[in-house]
Amino acid sequence: MLDRKLLRGEPDAVREACEAKREPCRIDEWARLDERRRGLLVQVENLRAERNTASELVAELRKKGQDAAEQIERNRSLAQAIKDLDEQLRNADEALESLELTFPNLPDADVPRGRDxxxxxxxxxxxxxxxxxxxxxxxxxxxxxxxxxxxxxxxxxxxxxxxxxxxxxxxxxxxxxxxxxxxxxxxxxxxxxxxxxxxxxxxxxxxxxxxxxxxxxxxxxxxxxxxxxxxxxxxxxxxxxxxxxxxxxxxxxxxxxxxxxxxxxxxxxxxxxxxxxxxxxxxxxxxxxxxxxxxxxxxxxxxxxxxxxxxxxxxxxxxxxxxxxxxxxxxxxxxxxxxxxxxxxxxxxxxxxxxxxxxxxxxxxxxxxxxxxxxxxxxxxxxxxxxxxxxxxxxxxxxxxxxxxxxxxxxxxxxxxxxx
RNA sequence: GGAGAGGUGGCCGAGUGGUCGAAGGCAACCGCCUGCUAAGCGGUUGAGAGGGUAACACUUCUCCGAGGGUUCGAAUCCCUCCCUCUCCGCCA
Known part of the structure; x- marks a missing residue:
């Protein structure tokens, strides 16, 4: 497996390696997926952060003996959104990883170039x-x-x-x-x-x-x-x-x-x-x-x-x-x-x-x-x-x-x- | 194969569903103290993925065997699986 930083930063090196080793190269597909995954990640994390603070608020209200029904209701809808995004994120993760498994290692610079x-x-x-x-x-x-x-x-x-x-x-x-x-x-x-x-x-x-x-x-x-x-x-x-x-x-x-x-x-x-x-x-x-x-x-x-x-x-x-x-x-x-x-x-x-x-x-x-x-x-x-x-x-x-x-x-x- | 017990941070070990990433101890590191060492005192010390930075700093999320579920909220409740240990059976 190659470093994701390398996949992001030096796609040409990856392309070259694939060509040298005669492997199919799906680096562009990977890049799109990677982009998508990071977008999803930021979204879920924001929602989660929101839920965490809201849950704390529920605990606090309860402690004071106040009504928390409104908070709980809001959290319920958050929970659903998180679940949906999580699912998408998991799919993206899996796709990304299975793609990553198909990239061959990069040959050293001084390895002779050649077909066989x-x-x-x-x-x-x-x-x-x-x-x-x-x-x-x-x-x-x-x-x-x-x-x-x-x-x-x-x-x-x-x-x-x-x-x-x-x-x-x-x-x-x-x-x-x-x-x-x-x-x-x-x-x-x-x-x-x-x-x-x-x-x-x-x-x-x-x-x-x-x-x-x-x-x-x-x-x-x-x-x-x-x-x-x-x-x-x-x-x-x-x-x-x-x-x-x-x-x-x-x-x-x-x-x-x-x-x-x-x-x-x-x-x-x-x-x-x-x-x-x-x-x-x-x-x-x-x-x-x-x-x-x-x-x-x-x-x-x-x-x-x-x-x-x-x-x-x-x-x-x-x-x-x-x-x-x-x-x-x-x-x-x-x-x-x-x-x-x-x-x-x-x-x-x-x-x-x-x-x-x-x-x-x-x-x-x-x-x-x-x-x-x-x-x-x-x-x-x-x-x-x-x-x-x-x-x-x-x-x-x-x-x-x-x-x-x-x-x-x-x-x-x-x-x-x-x-x- | 049958019955039981258990899996929590580098290690040991606690954990009534709501500031728990997790008490306490050990270990390690850094200070202080001390003639040196030990002891003592104070502090620091997990991983992954994002954001951020020249790099730090900072910040968010996730992780208490794995995966599902219940719940506004799970280390804590439920289900499935995996692994370890003990006893019995079988077996090279």
């Missing part, structure tokens, strides 16, 4: 795509029975995954190792609920835009979380934090449920794009003036994790057209997958500035005193597991089909090879 991912800017790269010296195979083939698509489909339908044996164990160990990796960097470990209320989804920005991409449990009106960002960020919703408590750094494992409506046929083979995947998420709640630094720290932190896993990667600053609805800036970390010969996104590290904080009402009280102000929220994956496993398998394959494990995982797994 082709305009993304490569910031850094590390490692070389390995030259295997033979025709590399893809993960589905390499994993064989450790990746049981048939069973997954019988249990849950298309595009679910079922890992077996050492591959299942690898995923479990990776999750645990990643959480520890973050914990050592100062992140508090969280185990959150995996179902969330519509209000939580609205707070982080999944509703209304991405509502159709989420699983909804209709009986209870609960959504399955599409990312750990939802529960982690909402830990602080409706809260005024003391400045001394900032920053907050949180990490959690969650499954992520996504309907992926409309993306069938696109990179849906194997572990690329599935309805349920596992992810370890990072969230930070920061003082506004610190969020740029926090964002850089988060990107650097995730990069260090990729290096520990010996995965060649590149860091991409997303262009305006590739930026998500709620983000002001985002760095994607893409790892090389030798079998597919492609870069795969395994982490998006985003700064939402105060966009989510306004929706979720997460504020802090400055130590210097004064009103609570919205915090800045950030999040990043660290990391998404299926694509991570995919790349580990494809990059570390040997001509005979064996799969070597990078040193750190070899130690954790107690084996030099995943398949050997």
């Amino acid at each position: 991912s082709s305009a993304n800017l490569q910031l850094r790269a590390w490692g070389e795509p390995p030259d295997l010296g033979f025709q590399p195979r893809q993960h589905v083939e390499l994993l064989g029975s450790l990746f049981d698509q048939d069973a997954a489909a019988r249990i849950s339908g298309a595009n679910f995954i079922l890992l077996r044996g050492e591959c299942a164990r690898l995923q479990r160990i990776l999750i645990s190792w990643m959480i520890d990796f973050h914990r050592r960097a100062g992140y508090e470990e969280i185990w959150p609920p995996f179902l969330a209320l519509p209000s939580s989804m609205r707070a982080t920005g999944q509703i209304p835009k991405l509502a159709d991409d989420m699983y909804l449990i209709e009986n209870d009106q609960l959504y399955l979380v599409p990312t750990g960002e939802v529960p982690l960020t909402n830990i602080c919703s409706d809260t005024v934090l003391e400045e001394t408590r900032l920053p907050l750094a949180l990490t959690a494992y969650t499954p992520c449920f996504r309907r992926e409506a409309g993306s069938y046929g696109r990179e849906t083979r194997g572990l690329n794009r599935v309805h349920q995947f596992e992810k370890v998420e990072l969230v930070r709640i920061e003082r506004p003036d610190r969020s740029d630094k926090a964002h850089e720290e988060m990107v650097a932190h995730v990069e260090s994790m990729l290096r520990a896993l010996e995965l060649p990667y590149r860091a991409m600053l997303l262009s305006t057209g590739d930026l998500s609805f709620a983000a002001a800036r985002c760095v994607d970390l893409e790892i090389w997958a030798a079998g597919q010969g492609a870069w795969l996104e395994v982490s998006s590290v985003s700064n939402f500035r105060d966009f989510q904080a306004r929706r979720a009402r997460i504020r802090y009280r400055p130590s210097s005193g004064g009103k609570p102000v919205p915090v800045h929220t950030l999040n990043g994956s660290g990391l998404a597991l299926p694509r991570l496993i995919l790349a580990l398998v494809e990059n570390n394959q040997l001509p005979d089909g064996r799969i070597r494990l990078p040193a750190i995982l070899a130690e954790l797994m107690g084996a030099e090879f995943l398949i050997g």
Whole structure:
């Protein structure tokens, strides 16, 4: 949600952002409604003030034992007028708010302008795509029975995954190792609920835009979380934090449920794009003036994790057209997958500035005193597991089909090879 | 799932339908006092949305879990819902 002062004062900036993110822009409609709402508000408040003083007068007359019938009669008509105006005001408020939920966040000024991912800017790269010296195979083939698509489909339908044996164990160990990796960097470990209320989804920005991409449990009106960002960020919703408590750094494992409506046929083979995947998420709640630094720290932190896993990667600053609805800036970390010969996104590290904080009402009280102000929220994956496993398998394959494990995982797994 | 209790300001806690945004206490902050500290004394300290201002000041309305209702007037009465706690049942 954008600041109303911004919507009033800089409608052109909002228009630009909508265009950049290819969102419909109803700022003019908003401005008319806002005007109307304020007019109504002044009217009701005046009537209310009138009623308040009149009611006091009634009390006073009564106390003196005088007749108050005339006052009461006047108040009765006031009450009706107030009720009518209140109704109009409530309608205006609702319309205004639902409009406000449709404005995307403004991209940072230095985010590359562009229509899609082709305009993304490569910031850094590390490692070389390995030259295997033979025709590399893809993960589905390499994993064989450790990746049981048939069973997954019988249990849950298309595009679910079922890992077996050492591959299942690898995923479990990776999750645990990643959480520890973050914990050592100062992140508090969280185990959150995996179902969330519509209000939580609205707070982080999944509703209304991405509502159709989420699983909804209709009986209870609960959504399955599409990312750990939802529960982690909402830990602080409706809260005024003391400045001394900032920053907050949180990490959690969650499954992520996504309907992926409309993306069938696109990179849906194997572990690329599935309805349920596992992810370890990072969230930070920061003082506004610190969020740029926090964002850089988060990107650097995730990069260090990729290096520990010996995965060649590149860091991409997303262009305006590739930026998500709620983000002001985002760095994607893409790892090389030798079998597919492609870069795969395994982490998006985003700064939402105060966009989510306004929706979720997460504020802090400055130590210097004064009103609570919205915090800045950030999040990043660290990391998404299926694509991570995919790349580990494809990059570390040997001509005979064996799969070597990078040193750190070899130690954790107690084996030099995943398949050997 | 059944029965009961309760949800009030940063926290605790009072509140006969009519100056109640809310007593009292704690905490925090600012003074005074004191050799220092403590104690004591005095004062200040909630949120949101408007108006107003260069910015303050000032000012209006709303908010006592949420939403309805009764009433001239609701923290206070009625209804619905949500949440917390206790006991019982069930269950991984």
